[in-house]
Amino acid sequence: MAHVIEEECVSCGLCTEFCPESCITDGEELFVIDPERCTDCGECVTVCPVDCIVGTAAIPVPAR
Ligand code: SF4
Ligand code: SF4
Known part of the structure; x- marks a missing residue:
């Protein structure tokens, strides 16, 4: 399961330099x-x- 970037992202671009x-x-x-x-x-x-x-597992499953 892939990691996900949440809306708090300030578009600094730092993560792109470190992602292998x-x-x-x-x-x-x-x-x-x-x-x-x-x-x-x-x-x-x-x-x-x-x-x-966050890792996908950290995102709560929406209640239905
Ligand atoms: S490192 Fe910067 S660009 Fe990457 S997710 Fe965090 S705030 Fe956004
Ligand atoms: S650095 Fe890249 S490959 Fe590693 S968890 Fe983040 S997005 Fe995925």
């Missing part, structure tokens, strides 16, 4: 991770200054 898979790109509003290429290595999580990158 180069799978983070500048999206229209925030940076986005390509889920097909992300290996869940966690490198981006450690460098993000606003802690807005």
Whole structure:
């Protein structure tokens, strides 16, 4: 399961420099991770200054 960048992203671009898979790109509003290429290595999580990158497991399943 790929990591995900949340809306708190300030588009600093730091994560793109550290991602070994180069799978983070500048999206229209925030940076986005390509889920097909992300290996869940966690490198981006450690460098993000606003802690807005989470593993998919950290996102709560919407209640229905
Ligand atoms: S978890 Fe690793 S592979 Fe996935 S986006 Fe972050 S740095 Fe890239
Ligand atoms: S390091 Fe964090 S704030 Fe900076 S572009 Fe990446 S996700 Fe956004």
